[in-house]
Amino acid sequence: MxxxxxxxxxxxxxxxxxxxxxxxxxxxxxxxxxxxxxxxxxxxxxxxxxxxxxxxxxxxxxxxxxxxxxxxxxxxxxxxxxxxxxxxxxxxxxxxxxxxxxxxxxxxxxxxxxxxxxxxxxxxxxxxxxxxxxxxxQSQSDAPKIKLPTTNGVLITGVKDIVMMKSKANNCNLYLQDGTIETITRNLNILAETLNSPALFKVSRSTFINLKYLKRVDKKNLKCLISFGHNVLEEDITKSHLLHLEKLDLFPTLP
Missing domain, CATH: 3.40.50.2300 (Response regulator)
Structure with a gap:
């Protein structure tokens, strides 16, 4: 105990x-x-x-x-x-x-x-x-930015600007707060380890979401609702990751 x-x-x-x-x-x-x-x-x-x-x-x-x-x-x-x-x-x-x-x-x-x-x-x-x-x-507004390699060069961004990360073959797509999508030439798990942020939560084998933008979780249909600006995304969440999220007791969920 x-x-x-x-x-x-x-x-x-x-x-x-x-x-x-x-x-x-x-x-x-x-x-x-x-x-x-x-x-x-x-x-x-x-x-x-x-x-x-x-x-x-x-x-x-x-x-x-x-x-x-x-x-x-x-x-x-x-x-x-x-x-x-x-x-x-x-x-x-x-x-x-x-x-x-x-x-x-x-x-x-x-x-x-x-x-x-x-x-x-x-x-x-x-x-x-x-x-x-x-x-x-709350501290993300003062957090240092990081330089990430892209297919066209480099992206300089911070965790607060990352809405979602999705695996794409050996690369990773970053969905950003401004509505753009950047392809990072690193696989998802390596990128998550590099960013090392408790705000980034794994909802499936191929996807991380930023808890800052999580609006709602639909337990019945295993969906996450992510809202940023005028944009709304719906993303799948596995049962095991839903259970983990529920144990954290951070956000309201639908029955």
């Missing part, structure tokens, strides 16, 4: 439930319980003060229930992920709009908790990658 430290707060009106969850969490050395509270409002104050990574939140509590607490956490744009702990699975439907990380239905075991923590770590990694790509794309 990832060794990155994860802070957590437990809010539950039953002290025994808090104690049991805290005992389970001790099996995960990277989880640090930074607060625990039996009253919903005081628990909400703890979240505001500590800004934890995870909030284990009971739903059925007096005065203010867990759904109301979660709604306030989200309304103030805290980045804490919420895990509802409840003995009543019926509440799951009411919590759909809140989009919690997960539910733990009491009584739960340590294996259930391990699944939740693994899910949190996966989601965190996706966010990190998404931010990495976002920062890279």
């Amino acid at each position: 990832d060794s990155t430290n994860i802070s957590a707060i437990i809010i539950d009106d039953e002290p025994e439930a808090i104690h049991l969850l805290e005992m389970y969490l001790r099996f995960f050395p990277n989880i640090q319980v930074t607060g625990k509270e039996t009253q919903a409002q005081k628990g909400l104050d703890l979240v505001k003060q500590n800004l934890p990574d995870l909030v284990f939140l009971d739903i059925d509590m007096p005065d203010m229930n867990g759904l109301q607490v979660a709604d306030q956490i989200h309304s103030e744009n805290f980045r804490s992920e919420i895990v509802f702990t409840t003995a009543h699975p019926k509440y799951a439907y009411d919590a759909i709009d809140i989009q919690p990380l997960d539910f733990l239905v009491k009584p739960f075991c340590i294996e259930d908790l391990e699944i939740v923590i693994h899910k949190f770590q996966e989601k965190t990694e996706k966010k990190k990658f998404s931010r990495k790509v976002e920062l890279f794309i």
Whole structure:
């Protein structure tokens, strides 16, 4: 399991439930319980003060229930992920709009908790990658240009200007932002290695696209919609590459 430290707060009106969850969490050395509270409002104050990574939140509590607490956490744009702990699975439907990380239905075991923590770590990694790509794309305006050999001479361009790269025999066609197509006298994989950019994503054996220009993905028909200027391109994406893209969780997809 990832060794990155994860802070957590437990809010539950039953002290025994808090104690049991805290005992389970001790099996995960990277989880640090930074607060625990039996009253919903005081628990909400703890979240505001500590800004934890995870909030284990009971739903059925007096005065203010867990759904109301979660709604306030989200309304103030805290980045804490919420895990509802409840003995009543019926509440799951009411919590759909809140989009919690997960539910733990009491009584739960340590294996259930391990699944939740693994899910949190996966989601965190996706966010990190998404931010990495976002920062890279933003930085492209200042990125140095590169000289590439063409059939007619050389092309001086930057990754930000490349919309798509497609294999063509031993060469490669570059589809550029200005609508032109240049043939580079290098094969696709060598060119991709030379450019070495996380913004260039492989959608099939013969094609890379620039994520900056990806508008939409149609999962049913395995198509990518690429938009630049007044131009729109539709490109195939294989199932395996679609799965990879979905795991990155960067863009909206059609069912």
